[in-house]
Amino acid sequence: MSLEPGKQLLGGPLAVVHLGLDNLIDGARAAGAPVHVVDFVPPARGDRALAACLRSLLMPPLAAAIDAANQAALERILASQPHLVGVGVARDVVPGMAADLFLHAGPPITWDRMAGPLRGAVVGGLLLEGRAGTPAEAEGLAASGAVRFEPCHHHAAVGPMAGLITPSMPVWILEDRGPDGVGRRTFCTLNEGLGNVLRYGAYGDEVLTRLRFIADTLAPLLARTLERRGPIDLKSLVGQALQMGDEGHNRNRAATSLLFRELAPALVSAGPGVDVVRALDFIHRNDHFFLNLSMPMAKCMLLAAEGQPRSSLVTVMARNGTDFGIQLASTPGRWFVGPAQPVKGLYFPGFTERDAGLDLGDSAITETAGLGACAMAAAPAIVQFVGGSAEDALATTREMGRITVGRNPAFAVPALGFAGTPTGIDVRRVLELNLLPVINTGIAHREPGVGQVGAGLTHPPWECFAAALRALGESCNDMARSNPGPRL
């Protein structure tokens, strides 16, 4: 529990509030005094070298320079104006995409280390691309090195769960229309819906048939729709959705509904009628349809902050099902990695924790941009999906406020007096308070070919933040040594 000043913990003539090793207080216990033990962990979990590094980054002369860098990075995030501008095919529009390249969620990983759900998605991708005729053939091909694997994040793209993007897949195209956003584009596949889907590692006929419908019918229709309609301001749409019970990660019903309203009139004119009905029906049946826009919107905002020297702001949090990686605004492209964690949550009937794969997907980009768990106070109904109570939802947003550098006024939370969501995770605060970001997420089955088994909450591994802080400490202290001039 947390101890608040002035809070009366216990009544009675003698009461002990103890902070430290538990057995030191046995004497008081034996004397019959009520003992309240405060769960305390020293900054940086007591790692002395790391704590010294942390101190150097939280005190003069570096603290002010890092704070200023973070403020500049945050301002660029807030100034970003991601718009949905079109739909294209990955090999044509995603920068650096190639015929032998598969993109995946999280930090870099090789086939031999891939978790079940990601392997399943790769198998499905090879079947979809017509490069293998059977799952066994696909596995052999993947293991042979005939396909290259790279993170989506290396290509301004993001993908939920397995996050697989193969060359023939259609992708949403987003563009930053903010004052400083010229040329900044991000990408994500179209959401497949619920049930057996590639992103959770399923690759049956049903999965491939649906992916072909998306590529052959839905995506071209949506491309024509957006040409007719013009760009859609996603930040404004998400701002509205946060007033309608979404948090932009695991609850997307409002944003999906608002997007549906925005698209439908132009979609009808982009006909033919039979495709229009099928497309509207497909979108209508999937309350998570907007997730694949919420994610590249978040990525677009965070790209704006990249390359800010000395900034301790986290710009990427992503998982491949084996590793969890983060990046900092000051060192774009450099991964700090730790082991992917299990997810605590609610399971679909017939499944338990034993079926669960580890934390997976690029979707934690939403938390990185102030959505998801950071916006949970906007979405009390989410607790039906991930567990907990409505009070927990408020508490989570407040807690994220302790490790972030500011708030995003475009994402106002009515239940918190219209305060913006906490935005911009500061790796220093995470280690100082030993408070890891919360992540709302789905849970994939640990084996390839199965699919989603539940949803819940998790944390990144502490190791990512420790490694990031060490790297920041080295570069900042190097800078301070090489340029000891006026203190910023």
Add this chain to the structure above:
Amino acid sequence: MSLEPGKQLLGGPLAVVHLGLDNLIDGARAAGAPVHVVDFVPPARGDRALAACLRSLLMPPLAAAIDAANQAALERILASQPHLVGVGVARDVVPGMAADLFLHAGPPITWDRMAGPLRGAVVGGLLLEGRAGTPAEAEGLAASGAVRFEPCHHHAAVGPMAGLITPSMPVWILEDRGPDGVGRRTFCTLNEGLGNVLRYGAYGDEVLTRLRFIADTLAPLLARTLERRGPIDLKSLVGQALQMGDEGHNRNRAATSLLFRELAPALVSAGPGVDVVRALDFIHRNDHFFLNLSMPMAKCMLLAAEGQPRSSLVTVMARNGTDFGIQLASTPGRWFVGPAQPVKGLYFPGFTERDAGLDLGDSAITETAGLGACAMAAAPAIVQFVGGSAEDALATTREMGRITVGRNPAFAVPALGFAGTPTGIDVRRVLELNLLPVINTGIAHREPGVGQVGAGLTHPPWECFAAALRALGESCNDMARSNPGPRL
């Protein structure tokens, strides 16, 4: 303020908590003691005869019989399952509708006593029906008795603000598909949108042109759409909308979005294309489109409770801009009337309280059914529209819980741990606690022909509830005298 047991009001050696006439405490004030005056009003506002009547209804032998009657009435409300089944023309489908009949909001009223906005709507209705060529001619006709006026509520219909239903207007048709709902149908016009609209008393060309588009294009298309699609379960849809920031009266963005999703696929097939695009665009541009379904849904639920002997449950609250009328479940069709009240709220730029008409419309049927102000805790963002804070929204729902007999589990509020909205206003509790229902509402300009000037909160007049209680007291005490048998 309300005094809670065990709450410490003031510290210090001497403190006075005073309940009663203010000047009695001047001595303590002069002595320098801190004085906290509790704002106390005796039950039934100190009206001795009414208080005696109230006591008789809150004590044996009547209390238990009334409680049981209210529980039975509430159960019928909760069992009701209003579905949207079609669209028709008022003269063809509304029971008792006639060529010379105009329906209006609130209790019965004659032309000479009608408020400006209702007069404006009547003028517009006569122009729309082609019975007058100019506003002046229409006013003469209305005054001449050539048109009969009756409340919507006398015809199982409801109308927002002026609530005008003329014979040629299209109406939504709702049907109760609950186990006990056979044959129960309710009706409401299609929402016109914002700006200059008939329901706020405007009658210019723009208003009439829009009404003709609704009658000639939108309504027939929606009728065909519903024939193709089949009935829509409105209670389930509103239940979802309450998890998305709606309260079902002054905020309908979520329900409108969900309805849009439900309608669009079938609407496209009901073509022709040019009308489909126009219809989708019309609905998309009006976040209040669903209000005209929320209201007849509420009416449908409350009709189920009508005719329950001894029940003190309120089944109608409605205003015509001059009078406010309520009805009880035990005496269907009998109005208890008091003066319509001013509305406290936020005004559109260029308007102030001086422009405002009094409280108007049948839309308080939503509060009567546990929506609107009763559901405000579900819609913290509503405070941007009606004033106040997010905490006020929670407090309002909690307060309504003090004067209602139960909760509707179909309308769960995430922020209150998924408790249902307080449902079924008990006229006894209103008078016992001197706590009038809160009503969320729009504000019409006081003059005919202008339109909406703001939105806010109001209360019914106390007189309605006093009159209803007296009537209930008479009939219950009569029953008790004529049948003094076993106490229920």
